[in-house]
Amino acid sequence: MSREVLYHKIAKIIEAQILSGTLRIGDKLPSLRSVQKIHGISLNTAKQTFLELESKSLIESRARSGYYVSISSQRKLALPSISKPDLTAKEKNPDELINKIYESLNRKDIRQFSLGIPDDSLLPIAKxxxxxxxxxxxxxxxxxxxxxxxxxxxxxxxxxxxxxxxxxxxxxxxxxxxxxxxxxxxxxxxxxxxxxxxxxxxxxxxxxxxxxxxxxxxxxxxxxxxxxxxxxxxxxxxxxxxxxxxxxxxxxxxxxxxxxxxxxxxxxxxxxxxxxxxxxxxxxxxxxxxxxxxxxxxxxxxxxxxxxxxxxxxxxxxxxxxxxxxxxxxxxxxxxxxxxxxxxxxxxxxxxxxxxxxxxxxxDQHLRKLRQTLHTNCLKYQCTIEDHFPANTKISQPQGGFFLWLELDERIDTAELYDLAIEQKLSFAPGRMFTQHDQFNNCMRLNFALQWDDNLENDLRRLGQFFKKAL
Amino acid sequence: MSREVLYHKIAKIIEAQILSGTLRIGDKLPSLRSVQKIHGISLNTAKQTFLELESKSLIESRARSGYYVSISSQRKLALPSISKPDLTAKEKNPDELINKIYESLNRKDIRQFSLGIPDDSLLPIAKxxxxxxxxxxxxxxxxxxxxxxxxxxxxxxxxxxxxxxxxxxxxxxxxxxxxxxxxxxxxxxxxxxxxxxxxxxxxxxxxxxxxxxxxxxxxxxxxxxxxxxxxxxxxxxxxxxxxxxxxxxxxxxxxxxxxxxxxxxxxxxxxxxxxxxxxxxxxxxxxxxxxxxxxxxxxxxxxxxxxxxxxxxxxxxxxxxxxxxxxxxxxxxxxxxxxxxxxxxxxxxxxxxxxxxxxxxxxDQHLRKLRQTLHTNCLKYQCTIEDHFPANTKISQPQGGFFLWLELDERIDTAELYDLAIEQKLSFAPGRMFTQHDQFNNCMRLNFALQWDDNLENDLRRLGQFFKKAL
Missing domain, CATH: 3.40.640.10 (Type I PLP-dependent aspartate aminotransferase-like (Major domain))
Incomplete structure (x- = not known):
């Protein structure tokens, strides 16, 4: 088989794994050397294979870490709309809502998806x-x-x-x-x-x-x-x-x-x-x-x-x-x-x-580690949201930071549902907080600078189910 | 001799010592028991003696410390005038002057009478x-x-x-x-x-x-x-x-x-x-x-x-x-x-x-000590100023804090003299800083929250001589 045909073929295999979900968003791909050994090909051919997948936006390289399945490879949910604030709309002060969200921030028994700062566990506090x-x-x-x-x-x-x-x-x-x-x-x-x-x-x-x-x-x-x-x-x-x-x-x-x-x-x-x-x-x-x-x-x-x-x-x-x-x-x-x-x-x-x-x-080292954690969390959140939130949920695709912006079904009012969510020990930042106009009522902001574990995944699933039920 | 005549007589002796300057402002008087022993009188008579002196404002008692020669006993300098700001006068911005004073605040070679805070030596830093x-x-x-x-x-x-x-x-x-x-x-x-x-x-x-x-x-x-x-x-x-x-x-x-x-x-x-x-x-x-x-x-x-x-x-x-x-x-x-x-x-x-x-x-203990130091310093400053500043200097008589306000001869312009004083390694806060109007030009503020020692006393004398020379 010519080299060209060879790397095409191997790329197709990996692509199928990605599209079927065998390899999921954020999963790390085998190293170039592993691919070389597994398929008995030259290092150059292995490199060509990865370049091919990268050019299709199926995978992405991360500095000093290797190749990962990229978010765009499996994206099922749409991006949120481009905002079109109605400048003529009457202003509506969200202060009361903001105060309510602030008040629940100190409760340790609540999952604080509404938080605007990273969780302690991600900070170098002892140092x-x-x-x-x-x-x-x-x-x-x-x-x-x-x-x-x-x-x-x-x-x-x-x-x-x-x-x-x-x-x-x-x-x-x-x-x-x-x-x-x-x-x-x-x-x-x-x-x-x-x-x-x-x-x-x-x-x-x-x-x-x-x-x-x-x-x-x-x-x-x-x-x-x-x-x-x-x-x-x-x-x-x-x-x-x-x-x-x-x-x-x-x-x-x-x-x-x-x-x-x-x-x-x-x-x-x-x-x-x-x-x-x-x-x-x-x-x-x-x-x-x-x-x-x-x-x-x-x-x-x-x-x-x-x-x-x-x-x-x-x-x-x-x-x-x-x-x-x-x-x-x-x-x-x-x-x-x-x-x-x-x-x-x-x-x-x-x-x-x-x-x-x-x-x-x-x-430098702290920032590198924090970035990796946030990137991984971002992808894990997106996968979980795709699987457990209503299918017409739209979701942002940040290239940094630690916030996801979700646009839910138009019938959802996140500010109205907030109290019910708190009863479920789940908090989020309703979209209405982020504007002086009467808009973004079906939106919310989620913080992903939290420690990813089974509890967090479970809470995110519960949040999705909460909105499914609300519809 | 009747008790009344007795305490009058002893009070007169102490009064003479104060008026002649043998006992100076801020000096501590002998204890009641010492007075009792020295003069061979009863403790009550000694107490009467001190009450007599106190009623004449010649001495003052300080809590848990004893009796001291009071400032009013020997006051030679007048109080500063009651300010009468001319509300119709044109405003004159002292910003430039203030910046100049700020700039010299970091110079360790200058005696910082201009400082607005206590010297480090008076603060409980180690604790x-x-x-x-x-x-x-x-x-x-x-x-x-x-x-x-x-x-x-x-x-x-x-x-x-x-x-x-x-x-x-x-x-x-x-x-x-x-x-x-x-x-x-x-x-x-x-x-x-x-x-x-x-x-x-x-x-x-x-x-x-x-x-x-x-x-x-x-x-x-x-x-x-x-x-x-x-x-x-x-x-x-x-x-x-x-x-x-x-x-x-x-x-x-x-x-x-x-x-x-x-x-x-x-x-x-x-x-x-x-x-x-x-x-x-x-x-x-x-x-x-x-x-x-x-x-x-x-x-x-x-x-x-x-x-x-x-x-x-x-x-x-x-x-x-x-x-x-x-x-x-x-x-x-x-x-x-x-x-x-x-x-x-x-x-x-x-x-x-x-x-x-x-x-x-x-x-509590820190504040008590600080108050005693400041009170003593205040009196020492006043004595030194009385002795070494121009005789027509007017001086405030604060009952607390750590600033003295001096009103000098009307021909003195403290802001104008500031640069010359800095050459002598002496700084003060010119009166012009403390008003938006064109007034207090012959005034200045001195900080007495400094460590009293021979150097400080000498610097204060030098400052007095500086103004004498300026006249």
Whole structure:
């Protein structure tokens, strides 16, 4: 048999295994050497076989780990719709719903699919605690002293080192540290807007942004958003004259998980530069990519200093430390003086602890492991949802982060069903939380940054059955 | 000799010693038993002698410590004038000056009389560091978890326990913790004002309040303020219809050190309740009293929930921890939801550390020692200033806190002389920092929460000579 025919034949065998479900989404394929031995072929032929399967999107390679059955190989459920927020619709405040969800967050007896942070079991807590003790001793008197308003110098240097994706464009002096990423965003909004102004955001959008904007007297325009590619830049352009700032998550947004393509990012920054509209870019999930490399932030394309790039460690290391930062471009001095007035400074300890972890604690290794866990969990969730949720469920396909966005049958009202679900010890984040308009009532967000085990799988099945029954 | 004649005679001898300067301000008098033995009199007669001297304000008793020569016994310098801010005067922004003073704060080679916090040597740093290590171990996973927005429960309970002065009126649930006291004030202002509103403050006033108000688009009315008794309530009443909130330090204000009498506090709260104007009461220095007991806050008189009582530990324990709180009365829910949006929550660690120190670390003992040190320093500063500053210097007489307010010859411009002083390695806080108007140019604030030793005394003398030379 010619080599070409040979690898075709073997690829067909594996393809059949995938299509029949013998090999399932997220399963690891045998190594190249195993395939070589099993089929008695050359290494090159084995490679050709895998390339063939990859070109058909049936499998995907993961860095330093091998080949896996890809999600698109067996995808049965459709993607959620591109959102089309009705800007004329009456606003409907979801505050009450949000408070209700917050209240149940502390209940240990409930499966917290609604959580916005990773489960403790995925965080390097023992290492961090050890570092807290070491750094406390090292700091001595400095631990109780007030540090400069811009933030801890060691920590800012570490952030700059880790901002590899910016190709060395930023130094420690370009950053200002903040008590959490939400505070970075709050400070950015304070710096570039005043009461009565208008900001544009994704739709659905993280509810904290809506509440914050409201508390600041800002109007919010929700933009049409694609579950895969993020906000619709053309729709933004049409209303840009009304907008004083844009605020979005370019990489793996919350809740849809969409990832804005580089070309869109570049176009967005060019457009905002032209109209002189600042961009508050929340890049909290950027390091949690499932692909080969970290996606770029819009900040990479920022020549005029209009992009305020916000980040933090709440989604990867320690939510309770409340450590975030912003590279505020031309608004740096304003942000520093605001921080000085609002909080004077931040404690040095946790900033030094994170700097220490970034330098010596195996930050890279931790992130790699966390990404693998999240990617695997994402695929396991999708399989379980395909098997146990109503057949017309639509589901997002995030390339990073830890949220899945589900669009259920139109007759389902997730906010209305929430109390019933809590009775079943199951919680989720109803779609209605993520918009100021009366929409996404049949949607919900699920957190997959939890420890995958039989209990979790069972709870996810129960959630599917719960919705099947509700129909 | 009759007993009456006897104690009169001995009192006269001691009085002569005080007036001649043989006994100096702040010197400790011999104990009652020593006086009894020296003069061969009964213990009662000795007591009468001291009562006589005390009634003349020549000496003062300090709890559990004995009798001391009082400041009023030898006071040579006058009190600073009652401020009369000219509300029609053009505003003059002191931001540049403030930045200059901030810049020199990190220089270790300069005597930092300008500092707004106590010197490290007066703080229980070793104990706190030990507690950080203990609490980190105790907290385990909880150290990286997000706590409820209202703040750490143990800590709030400890604050309530320590708010003895409020006679049990407040429980832990009445408090919201904040990243520092400035953040408490910021949050209070955010809760009760909007851009374009007007607040009333003391004059001179802590410059951070002026800068914060300006950044929030608030107008500020500076009120006439007495260096001993604080703001003029009648002056406030005249403009109360223009005012959306009052913001002041009722106990040992910064920079004058004035202490509002209880009757004034009560009248103030009654008046503000009548006009429904909220009071943001910054009580950061209340525990640093030199007298027999802690002065009451205005909050004691608050029946309607209009007083937002702010406090913290930056002036007594650990400035760098950035731990403050507020008992926001009827604005509690608003403050909590603002905190949730702006910072989500605070790290548990330092809150637990302070709670631990309040419960088991000897907080009471630390405060007692700190108060004694500050009181002694205050008197030593006053003696040194009397001896070495220009004879027409006026000086405040604080009953607590750690600031002295000096009013120098009218030809002196402290802001102008600042650079020259820095060349002499001496820094102070020029009066111009503490007002939005063109006033207090011949004033300055000195910090006496420093370690008293020959060097410090020498630096203070040098500062006096510096101003003598400048004249």
């Amino acid at each position: 961090l605690n050890k570092s807290v003790i070491k750094i406390t001793r090292d700091l001595g008197n400095k631990g109780v002293e007030i540090e400069p308003a811009q933030g801890n110098e060691n920590f800012r240097r570490s952030i700059a080192k880790w901002a590899l994706v910016l190709e060395g464009k930023l130094t420690g002096d370009d950053f200002v540290t903040t008590p959490g990423t939400m505070n970075a965003i709050f400070n950015c909004l304070t710096a570039v807007t005043k009461s009565g102004d208008t900001i544009a955001v994704e739709s659905p959008v993280y509810f904290g942004i809506l509440q914050l904007a409201k508390s600041m007297g800002l109007n919010v325009i929700e933009l049409p958003t694609d579950p895969v590619f993020g906000v619709d830049i053309d729709a933004l352009k049409k209303i840009i004259h009304k907008v004083n700032a844009v605020c979005l998550v370019s990489n793996f947004n919350n809740p849809m998980g969409s990832l804005m393509p580089d070309t869109t990012k570049r176009r967005l920054v060019e457009m905002l530069t032209f109209y002189n509209v600042p961009l508050i870019e929340d890049d909290l999930f950027g390091n949690l990519y499932f692909g080969a490399s970290r996606p770029k932030p819009c900040k990479v394309y920022d020549e005029a200093g209009i992009v305020m790039w916000c980040g933090g460690i709440s989604k990867t290391l320690a939510p309770g430390y409340r450590i975030g930062w912003v590279a505020p471009g031309k608004f740096k001095n304003k942000i520093i003086s605001q921080k000085l007035l609002q909080t004077v400074s931040m404690p040095s300890l946790y900033q030094e602890v994170i700097a220490d972890f970034m330098e010596f604690g195996g930050y | 706190l560091n030990k507690s950080v290590i203990k609490i980190t171990r105790d907290l385990g996973n909880k150290g990286v978890e997000i706590e409820p927005a209202q703040g750490n429960e143990n800590f709030r309970r400890s604050i309530a326990k320590w708010a003895l002065v409020l006679e049990g009126k407040l429980t832990g649930d009445d408090f919201v913790t904040t990243p520092g006291t400035m953040n408490a004030i910021f949050n209070c202002l955010t809760a009760v004002t909007k851009s374009g509103d007007t607040i009333a403050v003391e004059s001179p006033v802590y410059f951070g309040i002026l800068q914060l108000a300006k950044s929030m688009g608030l107008n500020v009315i500076e009120l006439p303020t007495d260096p001993v008794f604080g703001v003029d309530i009648d002056a406030l009443k005249k403009i109360i219809h223009k005012v959306n909130a009052v913001c002041l330090v009722s106990n040992f204000n910064n920079p004058m050190g004035s202490l509002m009498p209880d009757t004034t506090k009560r009248r103030l709260v009654e008046m503000l309740t009548f006009y429904n104007v909220p009071l943001i009461e910054d009580d950061l220095f209340g525990n640093l009293y030199f007298g027999a007991s802690r002065p009451k806050p205005c909050k004691v008189y608050d029946e309607a929930g209009i007083v937002m009582w702010c406090g913290g530990i930056s002036k007594t324990l650990a400035p760098g921890y950035r731990i403050g709180w507020v008992a926001p009365g009827k604005f509690k829910n608003k403050i909590i939801s603002q905190k949730l949006l702006q910072t989500v929550s605070m790290p548990s660690l330092y809150q637990e550390v302070i709670a631990d120190f309040m419960e088991f670390g000897g907080y």
